[in-house]
Amino acid sequence: MTELEAFCVELAAAAAAVTVPLFRTDCGEENKAERGFDPVTEADKGAEAAIRKLIGARYPDHGVIGEEYGEDRPDAEHVWVLDPVDGTRAFISGLPLWTTLIGLKVAGKPTIGAIAQPYIGELFLGGPSGAVLMARGETTPIRTRSCPRLTDAVISTTDPEIFNGAELGAWTQVRATARLARLGCDAYAYAMVAQGTMDLVAETSLKEWDWTALIPVIEAAGGKVTDWSGGAPSGDGRILAVGDAALTEQALVTLKRAAI
Template sequence: MTEFESFAVELAAEAARVTLPFFRGDYAEENKAGPGAFDPVTQADKEAEAAIRTLIAARYPDHGVIGEEYGEDRPDAEHVWILDPIDGTRAFIAGLPMWTTLIALRVGGRSSVGAISQPYIGELFLGGPSGAVLTRGGQTRPIRVRACERLTDAVIATTAPEIFTAPELGAWTQVMAAARLARYGCDAYAYAMLAMGRIDMVAETGLKVWDWSALIPVVEAAGGEVTNWAGGPVSGDGRIIAVGDPRVRDQALVAFRRGAQ
């Protein structure tokens, strides 16, 4: 394990120390959205990100940080940590253990280390130069995506149909109709299951940089691929397709390209 991979594990442990006492407990909660919308943030989100930032500043004071709750600090640095202290805040509020902490290190503009942590069930998925691994119960083992030749055999996932625009929803519905099984509500945990070989494709839209930066190293280190809806590099539009087998993506791209127009 590299120095930065080890530090990502340390940061995930610090986030768990902060978030777990709040989960299924009492905490302050705010709605960041305007009237008629709901974009929640909790005391756990804020305190966890603050704790992670404190560790980064102490260990690597020249590194930048981008976080969902406290914005950017030296985002143009060579090394930038990208944080989502609780991805899946709605699940957190509902007491469902589908939320995760996402931690990424971007080096030279590219995500090189990613951690997806679900501390309540005790799982940490780590991806980077050393490969992709799952740590659970004190045991660490390699993880790998699975082969899937046809979309009709694929298990696919997205967070919720409400995230899509009308054209995007049409594309997703077409792909979902062809797939063997589709699941909702997993947030970033779906990407961990893809890296583990349980899900074959995850497609989403509207993701921010803190939503997807940690996912790419985990999926890629496990042998998968992450692209935009046109099959190119992930960009600012937040449209993501992650696959374990590119043959599944290639079959779905006709619909997704139409939805991206």
Template structure:
């Protein structure tokens, strides 16, 4: 494990230390959404990101940071940490252990390390130059995506079909109709399951850069492929992503998504 991979794990554990005591307890929350929508943020989100930022500033003061809760600091730097302290805040509020802490390191604009932590389960899924692995306590298990050559055999996922609007919703409906089984409501944990070989494909839209940056190096290090809906590397301006465990699924899924 490289120095920066180890630091990503350290950041994930620090976020867990701060956020976990709030889970299934009393905590302040507010709605930061526009009228007619619900976009919650809790004191756990903010406390966890603040703790991560303090560690980065202490250890690597020249690194930039992009975070969901506290914005950007030197986002054009050579090394930039991209943070979502609690991805799946709705699951967190509901007491469901499917929320994750997403930590990515972007180098020269591209994510190269991704840590997806689930503190309640004591799991950290790590992907980077040293490969992909699951860390649970003192145990490390290599991660590898599974073989699934055909979409009609695939188990696919998205957080909620309601995130899709217009042509994106029609695209998801086509994709779901072509797959064997779809699961909903997993947020970032679904991408970890792609890396672990339990889910074959995740498709989502309307994502921010902190929603997907940790997943790309994790899925790719485990042997999968991570693109936008046109088969190109994802980018901040679009927000549509496709993660597959078996690269052969990409060419079957993209035509179903292309009309969006």
């Protein structure tokens, strides 16, 4: 494990020290949306503050982009991209499907990522040293599984309501082709792709902090992450993650039409 991979694990532990005690409690929920419902809790804010404090102390020249506190030196060579509680709706509902996402970009490229679910004691780490699951005192290599046909695939999205009309039509067609679809898993679904129990996740309207950490985990495990046009994920927030690269083109047959 490299120094920065080990530091990523340390950051996840610092976040867990904030989030876990607040889970299934009165966590200071607020609605930060002017219209609709976009919750934030003391867990979100406290965990990101704890991570930023450690980064500032250890690597003061590194930049940070976080959901709760914005950007600090976003053009630095090393930039940490943080979502302290991805799946805040799950968090406030008492469902252990929320995660802490910690990604590191080096020269603009997602290089190290962690998907942590500290309540059940799991941390999925991906980077130059490979992809591993750290859980219950053991560190185990993980690998995506072979699934070359969409008709055999287990797929996921958080909620079909995130899609606009064309996107929903594309997702519906992909779902109709796949063997099984599971909803409501947030970023935990990407961890399942990395460990080889799910095969594909498609989502839209994601922010940089939603997807940066996912890329190194899935790619180090043997998978592939693109946008809906087959390129690198970008500001449009459309993400396609697969465990078997053979699924990419099969899904893009439909998804590309919605990305125009």
